[in-house]
Amino acid sequence: MKVGLYFGTFNPVHVGHVILANHMLHYTDMDEVWMVVTPHNPHKKKSTLLENHHRLEMVYKATENYDHIHPSDIEFKLKQPNYTVDTLVHISEKFPTHEFAIIMGEDNLKSFHKWKNYEVILEDYEVFVYPRITKKKQENNLENHPKIHFVEAPIVEISSTFIRDAIKNKKSVQHLLTPKVWEYIDLMNFYK
Secondary structure: OEEEEEEEOOOOOOHHHHHHHHHHHHHOOOOEEEEEEOOOOOOOOOOOOOOHHHHHHHHHHHHOOOOOEEEEOHHHHOOOOOOHHHHHHHHHHHOOOOEEEEEEEHHHHOOHHHOOOHHHHHHHOEEEEEOOOOOOOOOOOOOOOOOEEEOOOOOOOOOHHHHHHHHHOOOOOHHHOOHHHHHHHHHHOOOO
């Protein structure tokens, strides 16, 4: 089974995240997408990042109607600060019959060469890149790498920061969230 790992803080998870995960399922050779909730880094200022279990719960609520999209808390159990290469080694050992790939935005590809052991990642894992609107085009030598695949996907310009700010300013964001995620945020009084 081929699994795409879609990493993010998902603070909160919104319809754009779900659209991209679903698109990757239908327009690549992935059998499943796991939305890997990135834990709070204890060495960084918390700011508006919700606790890990709340963000995981929202991903559960956002994906419960999708049979092949699953939330993952795999990074919660790993030593912090954690690096993607360590997560990949851990998850590959835990699920030896699965083939894993990374899903990332085009903006992250620009800094991918700065990731810890990025060369090792590219030896063993494919990277599926979805388009993002970025301020400047920055070429890097990874764009033609055989393990990097660009996927024509909808450009969904919704940001979790925008949603948090809108809630804080008492603006409606229901249309940017799945109904159960909106209900959970409203019930818990998050981001106000």
